[in-house]
Amino acid sequence: MKQKILISVIVLFGIIYIFFIPAEPVIVKLSFKVVPMLLIIWLASLQKAPPNTSFKNWLLLGLLFCMIGDATLQWFLIGLSSFLIGHICYIVAFIQLKEKAIIKPAASLLLLYGGFMIFWIAGTVFKSGDLILAIAVVAYITVILTMGWTAIQTNAKFAIIGALSFIFSDSILSINMFITDVPFSHALIMVSYYGAQLLFAISISYYSVIRKKVLE
Structure with a gap:
């Protein structure tokens, strides 16, 4: 309860x-932005950890770095770096729960999507002359798709849906930032982002129950 x-x-x-806090003053906007993440971290801390893994600890670390990314995204490279570290933590967490190899159709779709986004987003940034940012975008796309890859290998539905939701959120963010304005971008980005993090938190105890049944 x-x-x-x-x-x-x-x-x-x-x-x-998402729907009621104005853009100004910025400090109020940022404060309300991190509140859901603080609560999600609290929720994750209450979950029962899967046996014989450090999955929960790595997931909590990922949530923490993503929250830092939330608060610093206005300084884009700093926020991007924090999210990058957060996704690496998620990758380490999901690797521990690997149940099976990723199926070929899913692998192919991720690789095709990643190649397309690198060509489109990073290519556009590179043409603008910002080489460092272009390299950072390539690195981020590679890492978040790897996060999705490892999430699929867990065969845990909440982790998989959360990872795909996170990829969707960051895709809208990238398109809106570097290519063209996306209608209702703020709502699309934040609903899918918060949803992803919430599903990651819930996946801790969900996987613990499934794993316990398997071991029994």
Whole structure:
């Protein structure tokens, strides 16, 4: 019951931030932006960890770095670096729960999508003359798709849906930032982003239950 209430509060604060908090003053906007992440980290800390793994600890570390990325994204390279570290933490976490090799259709789709986004997004940034940012974008796309790859290998539905939701969120963010304005971009980015992080937190205890049944 306590966790259901906490999830409801997370959803409530997410809605408040996305739809009701104005852009100015910035400090108020940032404060409300990180509140759902603080609550998600709290929720994740309450979950029962999968046996014989450090999955929960790495996931909590990933959530923490993503929250730092939230707060620093206005300084883009700093925020991007924090998210990059967060995704590396997720990769380490998901590798520990690998259940099977990724199926070829899913692997092919991720590789094709990654190649397309690198060509489109990083290529556009490179043409603008910002080589360092272009390299950072390539690195980020590579890491987040690797995160999605390892999430699929866990065969845990919440982790998989969360990873795909995160990829969607960052794709909209990249297109909106570097290519063209996307209608309702703020809502699309934040709903899918908060949703991804919430699903990651829930996946901790979900996988623990599934793993316990398998071991029994």
